[in-house]
Amino acid sequence: MKTNEATLAASLTSSLAWKDFSNASFKANPFPLYARLRAEAPVLPIMFPRIGRTWLVTRYDDVCYVLKDEERFARIATMR
Numbered sequence: 840m841k842t843n844e845a846t847l848a849a850s851l852t853s854s855l856a857w858k859d860f861s862n863a864s865f866k867a868n869p870f871p872l873y874a875r876l877r878a879e880a881p882v883l884p885i886m887f888p889r890i891g892r893t894w895l896v897t898r899y900d901d902v903c904y905v906l907k908d909e910e911r912f913a914r915i916a917t918m919r
Contacts, residue, residue, distance in 0.1 A: 882896050
């Protein structure tokens with residue numbers, strides 16, 4: 840990962856660290872954050888408490904690619 844990309848990812852990851860995606864106020868208007876992610880970090884590693892590290896993919900074409908490529912992007916067998 841290039842230095843600028845690493846810095847951006849770190850910045851976005853830290854700004855997402857406090858986000859509660861189940862919070863009613865976030866659910867009321869998630870679109871500004873989604874727009875920022877699509878523009879600045881369309882594929883972002885994030886941590887979820889019960890799951891651990893995972894990837895947040897926000898652009899439609901990228902999501903389609905991930906869903907169709909079962910060899911490279913597989914669901915982990917231990918995931919519940």
